[in-house]
Amino acid sequence: MAADLTHPVRSLWDAMSRQRRELGVAGVMGAIASGSAVALLGVSAWLIATAAQMPPVLTLTVAAVLVRTMALSRALFRYVERLVGHDAAFRGLTQLRVSVYQRLEQLAPTGLRAFGRGDLLARLVADVDAALDLPLRVVLPWVQAVLVAGATVAFLAWLLPSVGLVIAVLSIVAVALVPWLVSLTSRVAEARMAPARAELTAMVVRAFDATPEIAAFGTAPSVAAQVSSLDDRVTRLNGRESFSLGLGGGIGTVVQGCAVTAALVLAVPAVLDGRIEPVWLAVAALLPLALFDVLGTLPSSALAYQRIRGSALRLAEVADLPLPVTDPRHPLALPHAFTGVEIRGMRARWVPDTLALDDIDLSVAPGSRIAVVGPSGAGKSTLAAVLMGFLPYEGSVAVSGVEIREADGDDLRRHVGLLTQQAHIFDTTIADNIRIGDPDASDESIELAVADAQLSSWIARLPRGIDAPVGGFGLSVSGGERQRIALARLLVARRSFVILDEPTEHLDGATADALSRTMNAALSDATVLLITHRLLGVEDFDLIVQLGKGRVVARGTHDELMRRGGWYAEQWTVEAERQDMSRLLPELPIGRAVPAP
Template identity: 35%
Template sequence: MDSLTRQVMLPPPTSASPAARENTDPGGHRADSGVSYSKIDPVGTFVRLLGLIAPAWQAVLGAALLGSATIASNICLMATAAFLIASAALHPPAGKLMLAIVGVRFFGITRAVCRYLERYVNHSITLGILGRLRVAFYRTLEPLIPAGLPGHHSGDLLSRAVADVATLENFYLRVLNPPLVALPVAAGVFLFLAHFGRTLALAWMGSFLAAGIIFPLGLTIVGRGVLRRQGEARAALNTALVDTVQGLADILVFDHGRQQQEYIATLDRQYLHLQGRKAGLNGLANALTSLASNLALWAVLVLAIPLVNRGQIDGVYLAMLALTAAAALEAAQPLPMLFPHLEGSLAAARRIFALSDARPAGDPAGPVPHPRDFSLRVQGLRFRYGPGEPPALDGIDFDVPSGARIAIVGPSGAGKSTLVNLLLRFWDYEEGAILLGGYDLKAYPPEELRRFIGVVAQPTHLFHATIAENLLLARPDATREEMERAAREARLHEFIQGLPRGYDTLIGEEGFKLSGGQRQRLAIARALLQNAPILILDEATTGLDAVTEREVMDSIRHLMEGRTTLVITHRLAGLEDMDKILVLDRGRVVQQGRHAELLRQEGLYRHLWQLQQEALP
């Protein structure tokens, strides 16, 4: 039963967090997932985010200088324009105004050019950082599946890969870049105003510090946790939406549609409420910056008038000083939201780094062996999915000679699929050993190991792509003729040829345009195309009708020749040709032998055979 089915069977949670929130750590991960995450403190997270930007430090410095030059050009434009208008009011000779006229044109053009270059460089840096982060996140995520992520919803992973990564653009654009731009501007304007009067510079600096430090701290207190909770609410909403889409059939079967709608509506209202609070903080930040700008203008103006009256400043500079003070506060405009964006960025980074710090099954330290043959030997194998849980496998021992055909049968929950996961190193065992070609399975890197093994599993994942693209997952360099040969052996070629676009037909998400039997046959064709020396069939013919099942099994028997084959099934029909049959029950091998031998014995195999024979029409 998947996560959505569990959610359907239980009352919807009342909070904006995922259903398993009560057993999660501060990063939103299930505490019982079996994965150890390193503790990430805010300082450590901040340093790691700086590490993402460090390779582009020259571009960052250039973007900061361009940002400062843009604001400086705007300040100079306002100051020059004010000086030009004030001077023109005195009707001087035109020649005395030429420098100011040229200055207005120059700073107007410079502002536009610098703004364009600053935006271009900033977005190039940001998109480069996000691109590297997405690739790194995927490379981290891939080896963790499925063993490292048992407690994570697919919607939560999607939110981390998309929304949380996108949130980190705020770290550079709204946390790191604004102070780098504001400091040179503040220093330049302070020195400029101090040239006319120290009190003017100190009054302006008071307004700037209010906009850059006092107001941000106040907004941090008022809106504490808003952006962090918004990220959590967004993740919970994405989780619910993805689970709903993937489990829509279960929802309809259990008549849980209205409850699911109410649950999603509750999450949506909570998310919208937090979005409203964020918008309110943004509006308050803009209002406070405008207030600081106006206070700076009036403070400089009021303090400069006595200086003009005393003749310390020429009156023509009065408007220029006031507008310079107001325009210079543009550098402080992004600063009031600096700390809230920092908090939101750190929360998103913690969610991403929590996964990137998970410990996947590692590659072997020594040289990679080459198997002498493709035999399998399992010795004293024990495995639990988590501490305190009952063993899924408890002391398994068996041998599969190279080229032999072994069937593993038993009731649901006996441990058959667990054994497949261990053979593929999706999970790593701690007790016992599995030998491939005489070498321990852990001596092979997971990627190398999986080249030796072809699998047809009961839950077949198909991508929203063409039939050909889904087949090429098994062997990307396969030709069209090889794909068609594999499809013929899986009894699928004629069906594909009857489609409007043949092998170029899109099959939809999870292959929903195909029937269950067609999906299984496509998975079998994929395994045939891979042509691996070891073949694992995990309920490979589930969903096929009796006639098609017999046809596909005929193809599979041909494929088995010369290959080490494990047939995992709960259906006992067609196992007469197996070299050996292992009967699992509660993680143990309770019987083994050939089909005829097991039927002569009193035991679980004979009992299962009789039940299946009675179920036949």
């Protein structure tokens, strides 16, 4: 969907209306159905009025056949219109949803900071769903209304020009003026509706996410009060929407009454002075009645238009966000064999004017293991974001000899893998979660990855084994198991260069050590860049790079950095002493009775 914040509905229509031919057919079919309904009343009126004069029955045959035809065609064409129109609209909706999702995917993970999770959910679900009404409740009804009004006015003008003129004027009122009034009175409420609904969704999503904290701190009543106040706002906006709709409906009925009265007032003298046959009086009076029934749907179309406008604006906001990284028009393909990473004079920033990384030089040879260490905020994860193609950079970053800004992001990520501290676990089975790494992976390679990630004994204890569901966000697995599932996913993906960004961060010491050992063994063939601020365990890495405030502060092997002193040596010594201490603790006689001297 192309971004256009000034004409959001037009962009939405462009995205929704690729099935132009089907929508056109639906419009014509709908117009024939509505036209049949109007004509049915007209022909019936003529038939009844003529029959009252008791003419020979043959005179009535054609009209009787027409009545039956119209009654049938009204239903038949309406059915076809619904079938074709809904098919086209739902296909348009799918295309729109896919294009919005693709945009979100291009923006993720670094370009979506402006939106919350619930807000994004509302945009992808509710706002996209609202677009369905654009063809079905706005465009098609209007097209039909205009076509039927035109045909009816033309017929009435042929019958009696003055009636045609009056009905033409009142039709314009019903097609344009009344919907405009509905739009005007509902515009403010409808503009607020989509954001209000999104806020409600976001609040509910937040409340669900934080259920344990809410229960633990007893804040459920205040959260419920917030949800209820947001819900009240949506209800109030609904009330204002109903007011506008009621106003439009009321005026529409008055217009309909005026149309019938005016037709009678003009047609009666015409009958009296012989300009038209008396039987046409009923036709002149009843055709407007049926016509304005058709036009009576337009106030709700106007309301739907305003609602769609709110949603279209929110979708355009997503489409309008600048991409954090744009793929080149003619990307260079990365070679199959990994030949290392070369970073030269690289700088990167999250926000303008603030460098998160500055003047970074780093060579990663194939098969080597490099640790990037440093205090919190040093820029370690930023380095991972650049290497994954999530963040633009200055200087040079080449993977297997290809500058990554010249490569396609997806191609790059087929060579470079990432395991983060909080890998996302989907609400499905363990097997499916692992298979995300490679949708075509065979059962054998999944089993191999499970074994390498040391999950086999845990899975063997589960009643449903690898087909056990893990719950929403992996709630029914422990932190260690979650990371091992994510590791198995990474192993299945077989990336030649693997970035591990604090994969043991949220785990206790023993679990973290066990996972580190597993990772070292499982990834022994890969080239590994381990990001960590936990220094125990990096001693035998080929190179340790210490970052500080976005710059390389020191680099070397463990022994070199220890000899050099500074942050690394101090931090490593503190951690080593703490570990010795925790090993000693169980042996200390704490809590045990000390025999009296």
